[in-house]
Amino acid sequence: MHKILLKINKYLAIFRVSVRDRLAYPLELFYSNIFILLITFVMSQVWLVVYAEHPEKLIVGFSLSAMIWYVFITELILTSQPNVILTIGEEIKNGNVAYVLSKPYSFMSYYFSYFLGRVVVSMLIKAMVGVLLLSLFSPLLGISLWSFLAGASSVFLAVVLNFVIAGSVSLFAFWLEDIRSLRFIYQKIVFIFGGLLFPIDVYPEFLQKIIHYLPFEGILYGPAKTMVNFDLVYWQILVTRQVVWIIIFCFLIKIIYGQGVKKVNINGG
Amino acid sequence: MDKVLKKLISMVVKNLDFIWAYLKYNLASAMEFRFNFLSQAIFMILNDGLFLLIWYFFFQYFGDLNGFGFREMIALWIFGAGGFGLVNAVFGNAANLGTIISNGELDFYFSFPKNHLLHALVSRTDLSAWGDMLFAPIAFFLFFPANLLSIFLLFFGILSGAMILLAFYILIGSLSFWLGRNEVLQSSLFHAFLAFSTNPSSVFQGVVKFIIFFVIPAGFATFWPADLLKEFVLSKFLYLILFTIIFFLFSLLVYYRGLKRYSSGNLINVRG
Numbered sequence: 001m002h003k004i005l006l007k008i009n010k011y012l013a014i015f016r017v018s019v020r021d022r023l024a025y026p027l028e029l030f031y032s033n034i035f036i037l038l039i040t041f042v043m044s045q046v047w048l049v050v051y052a053e054h055p056e057k058l059i060v061g062f063s064l065s066a067m068i069w070y071v072f073i074t075e076l077i078l079t080s081q082p083n084v085i086l087t088i089g090e091e092i093k094n095g096n097v098a099y100v101l102s103k104p105y106s107f108m109s110y111y112f113s114y115f116l117g118r119v120v121v122s123m124l125i126k127a128m129v130g131v132l133l134l135s136l137f138s139p140l141l142g143i144s145l146w147s148f149l150a151g152a153s154s155v156f157l158a159v160v161l162n163f164v165i166a167g168s169v170s171l172f173a174f175w176l177e178d179i180r181s182l183r184f185i186y187q188k189i190v191f192i193f194g195g196l197l198f199p200i201d202v203y204p205e206f207l208q209k210i211i212h213y214l215p216f217e218g219i220l221y222g223p224a225k226t227m228v229n230f231d232l233v234y235w236q237i238l239v240t241r242q243v244v245w246i247i248i249f250c251f252l253i254k255i256i257y258g259q260g261v262k263k264v265n266i267n268g269g
Numbered sequence: 270m271d272k273v274l275k276k277l278i279s280m281v282v283k284n285l286d287f288i289w290a291y292l293k294y295n296l297a298s299a300m301e302f303r304f305n306f307l308s309q310a311i312f313m314i315l316n317d318g319l320f321l322l323i324w325y326f327f328f329q330y331f332g333d334l335n336g337f338g339f340r341e342m343i344a345l346w347i348f349g350a351g352g353f354g355l356v357n358a359v360f361g362n363a364a365n366l367g368t369i370i371s372n373g374e375l376d377f378y379f380s381f382p383k384n385h386l387l388h389a390l391v392s393r394t395d396l397s398a399w400g401d402m403l404f405a406p407i408a409f410f411l412f413f414p415a416n417l418l419s420i421f422l423l424f425f426g427i428l429s430g431a432m433i434l435l436a437f438y439i440l441i442g443s444l445s446f447w448l449g450r451n452e453v454l455q456s457s458l459f460h461a462f463l464a465f466s467t468n469p470s471s472v473f474q475g476v477v478k479f480i481i482f483f484v485i486p487a488g489f490a491t492f493w494p495a496d497l498l499k500e501f502v503l504s505k506f507l508y509l510i511l512f513t514i515i516f517f518l519f520s521l522l523v524y525y526r527g528l529k530r531y532s533s534g535n536l537i538n539v540r541g
Binding site for chain 2: 016034042043050192197
């Protein structure tokens with residue numbers, strides 16, 4: 001037990017350093033709100049036209065304000081994520097991974113704690129500014145403490161899921177000359193299959209069926225839908241899927257890292 | 270007058286030669302990492318196509334937005350992707366201009382006989398932008414009738430859109446002369462340009478419309494070229510030329526005004 005606590009403390013210390021590091025440039029944090037507010041505004045203009053004739057109607061189960069909040073939450077999750085693939089990929093390419101081998105922490109757990117610190121700060125600040133402004137113009141009705149907590153839990157799992165998928169992709173840097181293409185592809189897959197701009201319920205049925213079997217729904221669509229349109233049954237399915245995918249990708253990380261690290265050559269010191 | 274004109278033409282030709290030489294050099298160096306280059310370019314074409322496909326689903330589900338349908342969306346993406354691709358493939362450093370200024374890295378370009386701003390802008394290429402550039406003609410020939418006027422408007426729209434975006438890059442990059450490091454602000458402004466230029470134009474009204482045309486001029490970069498492709502109106506065409514020239518000159522004016530505030534970075538830079 002004592003050993004486990006020591007382990008947790010170690011990664012908590014990394015998390016704290018990362019939080020302080022992220023807070024070091026408050027102006028940058030402030031500017032980072034501009035984009036998310038802007039894209040929410042742009043999409044809200046689209047939804048205002050769609051709902052113009054019957055502002056009270058529900059489309060695929062979403063009210064007008066739920067649609068606007070949906071975009072805000074998907075963008076909030078997406079834009080708060082650090083660049084996992086490029087950062088870890090670069091560490092592998094420039095050989096820094098070799099230094100970690102002699103350190104008393106795991107390479108991937110170190111980066112998880114580090115990124116989590118950055119995500120928490122970034123997300124909280126964007127959420128505070130965004131929620132305040134959005135509530136003024138388009139208040140989200142029908143949100144209870146329980147639905148908020150359920151949504152928050154799936155947002156947290158979404159962050160972890162994104163990290164384990166992006167993290168396993170980044171480990172291909174052990175073999176590839178450049179990891180940027182993979183990052184690019186991953187990013188676009190999340191945009192499209194994650195339902196970044198509008199709920200995937202708008203997609204044709206066959207595509208929705210395919211998307212349900214992929215992990216990306218658990219990164220954007222699932223948490224956003226849970227937050228704005230809570231459904232207990234869907235939330236249970238979502239959280240189960242998120243946890244299963246996280247476990248699968250943790251195994252993948254273990255396998256890929258184990259194979260990749262054999263390729264590291266250490267010359268001198 | 271004749272002498273001045275000759276000098277001006279010779280300057281333009283020399284600069285075009287310089288841009289062409291750099292473009293060939295950048296392309297050759299990109300081809301050193303062939304897989305990376307080709308995969309990024311091909312995936313960008315797929316990415317643009319997939320985004321359009323998602324909008325296709327949207328319009329299938331909801332129908333037109335104030336007369337703006339899927340066809341209009343394609344036109345917007347042709348000019349959005351084409352202009353963005355052209356600027357970032359040829360002037361790949363435009364997106365980094367602010368960082369170059371705030372890091373004092375302009376010094377490197379001062380030591381060459383060519384115009385330092387042009388040199389800084391062309392000395393890099395964005396690999397994925399080549400995909401965007403190629404996407405524009407592919408989408409055009411797939412969805413629009415090709416005749417002399419429409420092909421001319423395709424190239425004209427991409428060129429004017431690219432000039433407006435390049436001027437916008439120069440303007441937001443020049444902010445670094447006054448603000449120092451401000452990458453996040455610049456990135457936000459650039460993404461605002463991108464968001465406005467690739468979303469349905471018909472949903473913006475009033476003050477927002479004014480901002481889209483005169484503050485973040487995405488409207489001139491994609492909305493008007495797309496409108497012209499749909500229906501050619503001579504006055505709109507001429508106004509677009511006029512705006513592009515004025516906006517480009519304005520960006521240069523701001524840049525050179527800011528340059529007076531530039532502090533050298535005391536940087537020794539060696540490029541391989």
